[in-house]
Amino acid sequence: MTWNRKHLLDIESLSVEEINTVLDTARAFKAVGERAIKKVPALRGKTVVNLFVEPSTRTRISFELSEQRLSADIINFTAEASSLKKGETLKDTARNLEALNADFIVIRHSASGAPHFLARVINASVINAGDGAHEHPTQALLDMFTIRERKGHISGLNVTILGDILYSRVARSDIWALTKLGANVTLCGPSTLVPRDFERMGCRVTYDVEEAIREADIINLLRIQHERQRKTMFPSLGEYSSFFGLNKARLALTKPDVLIMHPGPINRGVEIDSEIADCARSVILQQVTNGLAVRMAVLFLVNGGKGPQGVAG
């Protein structure tokens, strides 16, 4: 296996081997979560700072629990209750955290590239927990893990990503990961939110939702990101739901073994009908469970990447 990286900043720069290393490692960490004692000492004595400059609940909780299960010490730093509100720059905040001897910084930031910037100015390992509309690498890795777990492979699968692509960092990270791993990616949604530009990333763009889902092995639904949309990109949520929401009639057109995925939080009745979110084909909650395993694997791997290499055990 191959992993020499100190940081996890994006999927774009990862090789197929590196992605597979994370997925293979995560499998072992998933088993840890199923034991009576769900904790291992891999990061004992290490300090992790969760620097969430943009609000997040599920990703922060998932990282926090992953860190606890690796026996790390944790500092949580959120935008609302921090010096960032008092005018401190990101660089100064990070330097201060480093002065506390933080070994890892998990950062969520509304500005694309913030994690890359941090990685350049400090010595700690940086893990991107979502930067603007750029990338959300651990979400893509847990999506790949979930697909591989349920389908056995990723190569050759038809994956349709449906919804707000333009403002979605999850979409970008998923597209990078899926195309690297050999899936056929179709993007669909309102044309204002699914620019043709994305074809340059190696996917197909269509505005016909029925066509987009008919041959899909995976349908990944994305939430409409109200908070990122500066102007109205479509008339109303009701209209979005009737044109692009996954309802029973549309689900009836799909393959019987299609998997429904969603990074959460779901908006029942908007992008997905309530019964579909809870049906057997939905793996939304498995994604949450797998998120822990993948984040443990990422922390474990970047920890190893820091030392002198090739020390025999």
Place this chain on the structure above:
Amino acid sequence: MPESTVILNDAAIQRAVVRIAHEIAERNEVSQDVAMVGVQRGGVPLAERLSRVLAGIWGHPVPAGKLDVSMHRDDLDRRIAPDVHPTVIPFDITGKTVVLVDDVLFNGRTVRAAMDALNDFGRPKSIQLAVLVDRGHRELPIKADFVGKNVPTSHTETIRVVLDEAGRTDEVVLEKP
């Protein structure tokens, strides 16, 4: 060009496994309470073989599990993250005599990590250690109960164990740099 010497061939490995199994049987009178746990990866095929031979001696199945110790190592921040393999222990180890099985015993750190990892699964009545090769250079107060072969080595030499690999003959090779 590294110089390599075969220190155990196919037949010698099998003799060593059978002998270790008999020693385990002699040492443990209550055979129902004994389970094998192989350390990933080299210890796993060895534990499975010991379990088969012991089942023949005792006349009942002997459980065998596999244990990955990478999350419990003490050198994680000093090296590239190790490959993590599955841990599968399909039986309760509490109250059992667990025979930890590894291919090569060197500095003893893997065994320490294995004992810690095992603790997360229960509290064995006792833990014994079986290894195919003991090459010396212990850094911790750890000693094997059952040894296939003692091989004096220098730090720069490596021991390569081939066991149950498709298309290859079993052997243990000492390689000098």
